[in-house]
Amino acid sequence: MKKKKHISLSTGVIYVILSAWALTTIYPIFWIILNSFKNRNEIVSNSFAIPTGDLFTLSNYKQAFERIGILGAYRNSIVISGIVAVAVVLFAGMASFALVRYHFKLKNVMMTAVLAGMMFPVFATIIPVFAMEASWGIVNTSSLWLSLVSVILPLIAGNLSFAIVILTGYMKGLPIELEEAAFMEGCGPFRIFFQVIVPLTKPSFATVMIFSFLWSYNDLFTQSFFLRTPKQYSITALLNMITAQQGTNYGLMAATVTLIVVPVIIVYIFLQKYIIKGMTAGAVKG
Amino acid sequence: MKKKVVSALLSTVMAATMIAGSASAGMGTVEAAGTEEFDTSMLTKAENPVELNVTTTFAGEDGNVKNFQDAVKAYEEATGNTINDMSGTANEAFKARVSADFQTGSESDVLFYFNGVDSNEFVEAGKVMSIDEIREKYPEYASNMDDGRMGASPVDGKNYSVPVNGYWEALFVNTTVLADCGIDVPGPDYTWEQFLADCETIKEKGYSPIAAALGSVPHYWWEYSIFNNDTPETHLNVPETVDDEAGKAWVAGLNDIKDLYDKGYFPENTLSALDEETIQLFMEDKAAFLVDGSWRVNGLATNCQSDPEDPSTLDTERLDKFAVTYFPAKDGRKATDVLGGLSEGYFISRNAWEDEEKQAAVVEFVNYMTSDAMVARFAQHTASALKAAPDVDKSQFNSLQLKSMEMMAGVTSFTAVVQDLVPQDCRTPMFDTGMPAIVSGDVTPEDAVQQSLDLMAEKAAQ
């Protein structure tokens, strides 16, 4: 009897702490959505009020939709981020497997190179990358697909380092026994990778995939540098176009941010389901 | 030596040509009328349609975005050519992009871009056509412009670009605050002493006299304070030492700003605030004065609209309380000597010119975009380089635009800004990172100017 009470008390404390943090993470989204229904002037002077009556306006959304094709921008963003996420998971997964399981001379050097790659600021690499792609003729063209490729390639490279760091950290914790069993049955390293490692690492793959997707979806600098014409714009490049420097239009910005964020949250909630499924089905524990 | 020639050339005082178009940006009538309003009679249907890449700064919140896009649409319909609009907001990343394009040989065919130091690199490299070269084959090119005011390149004093709309910098005032303090809206005879006295009165009433974020955008104050300590003729001389004439003017200008800061005429958080925050003070009747550029006219007006895209939702009463006037004068300059000019123009790239299929098309495009009627539509209350400005239909303008025109009508001279002659990395000791140190007394104005000059000397030596 006594013990049970003790547990429910501590559980109560846990819920209080968790809810308090949740409040800080939910409120900003709520705030941005609220402000997207306000006139730009009200946002600075009256940003914490609920938009009702005179305060309420749909003009920000009207404006966001009237600007050059928001649907095309969604499509471009999803193509870019989707391809980046898949390529990053595949390439980083393969590299991490090799870096964790194989012992070879250059291993330490390569791990250091991976860490260093995570540190390169985009501003430092963008010009050589641009010059290189210009010489291949894939930037500054009127072709939609070529220009999407021109941002996909550097984004894949930019996300690989952190993906390898996370995946190697996770793979190191995997028990080797299953691989040994597979080896005994005559599997080569490729089958071991795809049939043993990949299923075991699924949750971590999902995490990496989500982050690569998000970061390429939210990446502003590369995309506004490489995507030039309205039909090539991704959703962040469009946001950049809409919210300019002089006298920033906060209302329009809040509306655009809402339009950018809401689909991602929906996608995340779906993926979240998948991760948990993947984990309970995975069933091999350390 | 070369530098001298250039600054002498730039300091030629420009006569003001006031022009205003038959329709202003974003006016309801323009939207309703669509593209028919553009005079496309000068355009011919192309036999072999071409695709032109055009990069401009008509993007984001620039007041002429709609004008530009409609004009392009009308051009495409009339000629059958295609325009790839690669415009972007003129921020640092955009400038880097333009630069990168020229470096890699993938520059646009036509560029609407800055004609000052920002264009030096590609002008020096011969990657854009000079007006003279184009006129050898097309004598009528930009013939409606006054050559002396087209915005010559600092590199060699030749014209490379055809300007459309100009800019000016002036003193915006909040008349509600002034009225509450019993102060009249200042006019063309406004002096520095009167200004200081007004600031004191305003401060005693509990307002912030001047809305400015010295820690992020000190540019306007820097320019006018220095302008106040020299003359329109000498303003564009860059000092060689702190002790020469220009050097003294710069130090005196910085001292004037420090004086205002010490007297508490800037908002309390002027060193830590962003520009938007202090402009908000001005909008909300908490500050009386704001020194800013002509683009702020459009910014203040859209701020007074419940729908920023729709001028018919303008709260005229709110807009009416803002006025624009001349920056208070000290010693050498008259208040009506105004900072401004034509900072951007249409360039034609050499690549496009040498492409036989494109040559005629790019020339025709620029001619179309810089015709008298088009310039009138774009320039509104700012200056232009037109020889003959078209007549104005005043009924279509809002009160602040009309006040701007009134102010412009009284301008006695235009002078370009000298900060454009100081490379960005050499300005830092006096600008966003340096200004707070100067006004709070950590660095003397003399030392700050000296540091800038040292940086420039170092740069020139390389």
Add this chain to the structure above:
Amino acid sequence: MGANIYKNKKPLWIFLFPAFLFMAVYLYYPFLMNIYNSFQSITGLAHASKGLNSPWYSNYVKLFQDKAMRTAIVNTLIMMVVTIVGQVGVAIILALLVDNIKRGAKFFRTVYFFPIVISATALGLLFNLIFLYNKGMVNQFAELFGATKLIDWKDKSYALFTMMLPVMWQYVGFYFVILITGLNNISEELYEASSIDGASKFQRVRYITLPLLHNVICTCLVLAVTGALKVFDLPWIMFRSGMPNGATWLTGTYMYHQTMITGDIDYASTIAIVIVILGVIVSKIVNTIFKEKDY
């Protein structure tokens, strides 16, 4: 035994090839250009070099004399401590707590992720308004509790706090997600066995969870300290150009300032090199302290 499977080294290179090809072309090659640039004189992004600096190592001398660079390094070191304690620490606690509850775990997992989804531009605006001098959220609250004077949260005395708090807050969710993924991999049976042995909740965490989470925590720490070195967007939006008075420089914002605002590309390249070198050093230190365990 393990060594047998992976004795044949040939497949190794096939596994490594795609990832390293990408990184070589898009990261290592451009970065080598960067090292080369740090000895050149370049006065604008994408401008051609005007030749070697004189003396050629002058940027490296400047690095040691530059007051702003010193501030940037000191602030970044503070930021590292803040990220370790405030991001990874808080994330561990939240992850352990969420792992301990049944109802609503999915909800918390989802909402803790929100801050990462919102772009830094929007978050910067939000925090600017929260800390706004003239009646932002915090000052409104302070007034409610009887404060008579507005506090300038961006003033020198509060600036570091005002800058670091949002950065810390934003990335807790990132580490939380990584840790939760690791936690879910710990066998339920291990916990069951321990509770039969009479271990308390705290003991379970201390002797089972944390050791098994070791590698994942180590990964988080590496990501956190290196992240502090290049954090840029949120601080930049809230405190442009190190304001007020150069008090808030970070290595990331200072490098951006030199690249995009002042256009001193060669010096910016030098700072980028410092960032990479510091990043490799601190992550090596983290790895040595929390030695990763291999199986």
